[in-house]
Amino acid sequence: MHEHVLDNPIWQSLRSRHRDLAMEHDDAARYPAPIAPFLGVREHGAAMDTALRTLVPDGDTALLLGRAPSVGPQWELRHMTDLAQMICPEPVAAVDTADIVELGPDRREEVLALTALVYPHYFRARTMDLGRYFGICQDGRLAAMAGERMGTHDYTELSAICTHPDFLGRGYARRLLIFLSNDNHARGRVPFLHVSHENPRAVELYERNGYRLRRDIAFWSLRRAGD
Template identity: 75%
Template sequence: MSESALDNPIWASLTSRHRALALGEGGAARYPAQVAPFLGVARADAGADEALRALVPDGDTALVLGVAPEVGAAWELRHLTDLAQMICRAPVAAVAGDAPLVELGPAQREDVLALTALVYPHYFRPRTMELGRYFGLYEHGRLAAMAGERMGLDGYTELSAICTHPDHLGRGHARRLLAFLVSDNHARGRIPFLHVSHENPRAVELYLRNGFELRRDIPFWSLRRAG
């Protein structure tokens, strides 16, 4: 899959690596709400109103990235912001640390949900860990930091949920996890990319200092039924 697929990453992921999780058919698809709030369409002019009715029930809000559907008056499509889509085209040097990196699984699920509820509350759902691998490190019995893989398509992996507990900031945990996942994905033949708000300059600077470059600004919308 060519790099241009990153211009429509949700759709590309739902029609490739995450096809088994995809809900919908035709020109629109989404993740189950317990997995992720993301919805994708094949094209902006897909005429997806009918498909959307089955995918976005009353009271639910789906998030759309890159390519948004043309919708009628029954829908409220709101542009939230333009995110920085960043990409890392080469491995980066490993970062040393004392605490071992742990692959997070069912046994650590409650720790993961507690950390993301505190510092990454909008996008992490009870089943988000089904999307890819997640790694973390513990200090004094607490999950101090974590990072993982979310959307994926042929040759590319989105890194996500790169976060640190407020009590453990400034110790290089996020940089260490980021460097590990970047190099590990390159070793697997996958180029890492991610999305970050321009209103989070600390995170943007972290990624720039660790091999990422801005690929493009990518529009981000919310979609819900009107009224």
């Protein structure tokens, strides 16, 4: 059976678009911890304790999507949930983009403050190194943002789509979602994203704006418990 690249998105991203960022050992690879907590493996169920000891320090936790290794007793591997992997197969109706600005290094502290408030678990000090980030500012504040995270040469994962609580209900997240989705289509890349089934409001937003469920994908945590 032919595997789609999005069935193993972390591994595929680290083997293609983000290869220059990859920390690799045998058939495992991960992002540096200051960039992202994500680790990918080539084959599900493969034993690779040596590679994992090299890539995951004592007390660290790595996160995996889709495929997970077979591990020994010094590891804690937990299936946390199945996420909805959604894909936008074609461009959607354009929206007003006049006040959407690209967020460069000079806005990093604002981005980190917003993500720490509403998107705290997966955004790190250097996550912005993974792709482009855009936002809408109001009254001198970053009101909403969206960005690019993992991906291959043909697909881009959209991530950190969030709005400050003070600015909810104004449609900012929708406009950023559509802008970045259409922009990737214009660049020849198909946008996709991952969202929890426990967040039906977000799922509905994506469904109303061109996204459809591609598959459910397992979300794992891997922690080195100590030798």
